[in-house]
Amino acid sequence: MTDTMTMQPGVRPGRAEGDRSHLGRIVVAGLAVALVAAMVLSMTTGASGASVWGVVGQLFGFAPESAAQAARDHAVIVNIRLPRMILGVLIGAGLAVSGLLMQGLFRNPLADPGLVGVSAGSSLGAVTIIVLGGTALAPFTEALGIFALPLAAFGGGLATTFVLYRVATKGGQTAIATMLLAGIAIAALAGALSGVLVYIASDNQLRDLTFWGMGSLAGATWIKILAAGPIIAAALFVAAFLSKGLNALTLGEATAAHLGVPVQKFKIAAIVAVAGATGASVAVSGGIGFVGIVVPHLLRLVIGPDHRYLLPATALLGATFLLFADAISRTIVAPAELPIGIVTAAFGGPFFLWILLRRRNALSW
Amino acid sequence: MMRFSSSFAAALMAASLFTPALSAAELEKFADPSRLVSIGGSLTEIIYALGAEELLVARDQTALYPPEVMELPDVGYARQLAPEGVLSVGPTALLVLEGSGPPEALDVLEGAGVEYQTVPESYSAEGVLVKVDEVGAALGLGEKADAYRAGLEAEFAALAERTGAIETPKRILFILSNQGGQIQASGTGTAADGMIALAGAENVITEFEGYRPLSEEAITAAAPDAILMMDRGGDHAATDAELLAHPAISLTPAGQNKAIFRLEGSYLLGFGPRTAAAANELADLLYGKP
Secondary structure (H helix, E strand, O other), rough: OOOHHHOOOOOOOOOHHHHHHHHHHHHHHHHHHHHHHHHHHHHOOOOOOOHHHHHHHHHOOOOOHHHHHHHHHHHHHHHHHHHHHHHHHHHHHHHHHHHHHHHHOOOOOOOOOOOOOOOHHHHHHHHHHHHHHHOOOOOHHHHHHHHHHHHHHHHHHHHHHHHHHHHHHEEEEEOOOOOOOOOHHHHHHHHHHHHHHHHHHHHHHHHHHHHHHHHHOOOOOOHHHHHHHHHHHHHHHHHHHHHHHHHOOOOHHHHOOOOOOOOHHHHHHHHHHHHHHHHHHHHOOOOOOHHHHHHHHHHHHHHHHHHHHHHHHHHHHHHHHHHHHHHHHHHHOOOOOOOHHHHHHHHHHHHHHHHHHOOOOOOOO | HHHHHHOOHHHHHHHHHHHOOOOOOOOOOOOOOOOEEEEEHHHHHHHHHOOHHHEEEOOOOOOOOOOHHHHEEEOOOHHHHHHHHHHOOOOOOOEEEEOOOOOOHHHHHHHHHOEEEEEEOOOOOHHHHHHHHHHHHHHHHHHHHEEEEEEEEHHHHHHHHHHOOOOOOOOOEEEEEOOOOOOEOOOOOHHHHHHHHHOOOOOOOOEEEEEEEHHHHHHHHHHHOEEEEEEOOOOHOOOHHHHOOOOOOOHHHHOOOOOOOEEHHHHOOOOOOOOHHHHHHHHHHHHHHO
């Protein structure tokens, strides 16, 4: 499996390639089943003990529970768990696919919206709205209502992705070290600007920002799905058409252009999709790290670098991973909750180190 | 992102103690307070003081007193409530201190059939009395609350008489944290500011609201007579020795007289039933026992 990081799919179709495609289809199908299982888990577990079967029974008129209990179970399932599950699927898929798109775009397995400063840019947009939304930016927030925060986060993510791309790419070549260092610089700048806002924030806003920075799906409501869901869904929809272009791009921009990929348009579409999915996710759930880097890595190890399978598999596993992480976050210290960013980092950090150690000798980054 | 959030670490405690004062809204008796969740340490203390603790089924992270309360399940941090976690204790009523939330969590809880009411927060003797009134009204314990309030009022009156006689109020610097020599101090509008006033002293920092990092020169210029801190039990991050070695603090009267006073956090800053006692104890530390 040492060839998985060389990212040259479809160049020499042969027996190995055929096996990979076969494996890819099996993994995608398996992950679809796993996602359904995770959705069921998400709907059936929770601190309150409300059961889906109770609600189903209630709908069909054979609920054994008291009316009050049935009403409460219904509220838990419909107004707490269901929006949370939907948001978890969207954000998990969105963050994982963002990571994959960035890795394809920069032709670098280390690229991740969190590592290269895009999340910091989105955070800056969101923090700006949280701190100034009631005062200096009141006309903006009043005009856009619940959409102000996702849009600001989207704008911040878009701006940082664009700057990163311009800084790190020269003549169609993206220098890896330049990209990572530019990401650090952009993250630092966005962090500094956030810091200024933090300084003028009230103590209550500070406390909110702190928890927001650790990430959580706890605030999931139908309203938030309405605000952020379409942006993430649109980004995933765009990404679905990019897999062939991503495959071609692994051979270099010039070759990709010769293969008929409209490289410039393609890159813009990918950047906008990354900014959209990351920005909207950051806006509603705060900082959830490591999904974008760990999920594509793991899958590339298993099914190889062909984006036709990698892309759907990444979306499915991202959603599944986040639903599992969320299930842990809301049960491990019940009735209180652990911020989900802590859970994903606790799993993702060691896993990422393990990948690095395993591939230390094979890689030529 | 995690780096970004860690920069707020020092503000963590700060924000939990500060909410802007609002006027009292009259609460009504809960339809069914038999399974009550109280969010806010001071409210929980008042519920115990009114002898209504058998109603309580859960508490939040800030409820640390009386010690028995620790046996109740903890539904988490007051400003970051997870609706399902709260529902899991089967509450019929939710009494929350102003600033708890987030609002959408409270809306979801209300939608699930849990009645909630918000008690206003204010860092004054009046604020404590209002809390007692409101908790009494919400639990249908008006008479008990009136009797208890009368006792508290007497305590506050005695305290006011004592502090009114102080001719030269001590000038106090409240330090929230001392992380690597960076002092986070209390300005106006905080629980610490309210407590300093109750104890008959003056807050040296009036230039800003809330808790902010203070420059070394500002500390020296403020020249506090004494430093007040929360006692967090073996606070290795800010020992007296470290504070006294701080170059700016060592130049102040407080530093030279080693006048550093610590009281337990929820006692000092909770603005609940023990507030008059805490203010008296602080006055004892500052001016000696009467």
